Amino acid sequence: MQKFLNSIYKNILDIIFPIHCFGCGKNREDLLARDRWICPDCLLKINLRKEQVCPFCEKESEGGKTHFKCRDETSLDGLWVAAHYDKLVEKAVHDFKFKFFRGISHPLSGMMEKSLFEAEEFGDFQDMLLISSAKEDEEGIYMDEERNKKVETVMIPVPLHKRRYNWRGFNQSALIAQGVSDRLGIAVREDILMRVKNTKPQSKTSDGEERRKNIDNAFDCARPEEIKNKNVILLDDICTTSSTLNECAKELKKAGAKSVWGLVVARR
Ligand SMILES: [Zn+2]
Ligand SMILES: [Zn+2]
Numbered sequence: 001m002q003k004f005l006n007s008i009y010k011n012i013l014d015i016i017f018p019i020h021c022f023g024c025g026k027n028r029e030d031l032l033a034r035d036r037w038i039c040p041d042c043l044l045k046i047n048l049r050k051e052q053v054c055p056f057c058e059k060e061s062e063g064g065k066t067h068f069k070c071r072d073e074t075s076l077d078g079l080w081v082a083a084h085y086d087k088l089v090e091k092a093v094h095d096f097k098f099k100f101f102r103g104i105s106h107p108l109s110g111m112m113e114k115s116l117f118e119a120e121e122f123g124d125f126q127d128m129l130l131i132s133s134a135k136e137d138e139e140g141i142y143m144d145e146e147r148n149k150k151v152e153t154v155m156i157p158v159p160l161h162k163r164r165y166n167w168r169g170f171n172q173s174a175l176i177a178q179g180v181s182d183r184l185g186i187a188v189r190e191d192i193l194m195r196v197k198n199t200k201p202q203s204k205t206s207d208g209e210e211r212r213k214n215i216d217n218a219f220d221c222a223r224p225e226e227i228k229n230k231n232v233i234l235l236d237d238i239c240t241t242s243s244t245l246n247e248c249a250k251e252l253k254k255a256g257a258k259s260v261w262g263l264v265v266a267r268r
Helices: 002-016 040-045 087-098 102-117 124-133 145-151 162-168 172-184 208-215 243-254
Strands: 078-083 153-157 193-195 219-221 231-239 259-267
Touching: 040 102, 078 102, 078 124, 087 102, 087 172, 087 231, 087 259, 102 124, 102 172, 102 259, 124 153, 124 231, 124 259, 153 172, 172 231, 193 243, 208 243, 219 243, 231 243, 243 259
Parallel strands: 078 259, 153 231, 231 259
Antiparallel strands: 193 219
16 A cells, blocks of 8 residues: 555655756656666766866866865865866756755766766875775765764765855755765765855856955854864865865864865866
């Protein structure tokens, strides 16, 4: 009976709220709802980034590491960009944020995992992830809390200002972070970094100078004792320049973080 009711419930949901894949437009009723936003066929076609670049000068750099000459002591240590900003990714992220389709965080976090572990070369960032998550080999032990505690890597989604959070009802970066966390076994912390200034979206600023001013002192580390000597992975959906991530890195490093890397879906 329960099974019967569940299937009726599922069919009603499909009628009221069909999910059409962002790639091919099909409503793949044979799949779980969370796998329909971007169906497995279209997920395979997503243009993942083969090469990573320095977050600042955007020139080639192994594994997205910040060049020595581009950094100072509080800079972002590197940035991993999962995919190219093509039509499918753009639409998926847009509808996730502005049509409030929370389920899209599932394929986006899957895409991140795929890009990280199917990359041709493994750099410092993957090494850190592998140690932290204890994703050891093909058989992969994902969740090893003991090892995670020793290495102490935490994932922090770029926070939204309270007003924006209340408007959207969720932080899109936190949902993606949760998806990545479920896959890699690295804890997500949303109580460490706060956005204290209600900035306008970086994409609505006209130049580099305005961007820097807009984001200057926008964040505050509320719990420095929780971040001391830890590796931090900053999660964001799309990055325009690296100024938002770098501003977060500055606050976290001032609070004593050992390293701060950015992880984003795509770069505009
Ligand atoms: Zn599809
Ligand atoms: Zn550089």
